[in-house]
Amino acid sequence: CRAVIKFHVGSDTPFWRDTGFSGQAMTDLPIAPYVVDNSPPDGSLDILLTFIGTAGSGDGLKWSDAILNDRGARRGAFLNALTTLFGPKAAHPIDYLEKDWIDEPWINGCIATQAPGVITRYTNALSEPVDRIHWAGTETGTTNGGYMDGAVRAAERAAREVRDAL
Incomplete structure (x- = not known):
């Protein structure tokens, strides 16, 4: 940080x-x-x-x-x-x-910073649902992580996941 x-x-x-x-x-x-x-x-x-x-x-x-x-x-x-x-x-x-x-x-x-290799190895792990838990936040955005735009996109993605799981 x-x-x-x-x-x-x-x-x-x-x-x-x-x-x-x-x-x-x-x-x-x-x-x-x-x-x-x-x-x-x-x-x-x-x-x-x-x-x-x-x-x-x-x-x-x-x-x-x-x-x-x-x-x-x-x-x-x-x-x-x-x-x-x-x-x-x-x-x-x-x-x-x-x-x-x-x-x-x-x-x-x-601002968030990651060690070398973290983004390429673990990005999906930040956003994959665990049972009924769905993750949303700026760091889980597929684009513009660390920014409000990334957070909004992550929230939209998580909402779609929850909707599709119902």
Whole structure:
């Protein structure tokens, strides 16, 4: 379980695409270990997204408390990382949004992570009924596990299973 801060930056143009980049990056930069183009399909917004781990992130992701505890420092570090990845246009977003999930009392900042091989070996075990018990939850979703969409899909699947079993 990891506590995370989620960052979005908005741009007036998809500058990363203009230079031939997809907007997706896997990096060794601690403030932006994974970046994705989170723009909606209709092209109405141009958004890059990343998560950074905080509590329980492990030794592989290190940054100073000065960055973790200061929103402005986090913003600056994230924009510097994006500039390193995608060029100088990344330094001037038209919008910046972050969400520190540890501040949510009912979520506690956690996202699920699994050890290598767990998903491919045991995914079905999470959702297969046991006698009359049917499982539903974000981790049992066949797509988008860890997200509300995955939870809704899992609930719909479990409801169909119960209906079919009656």
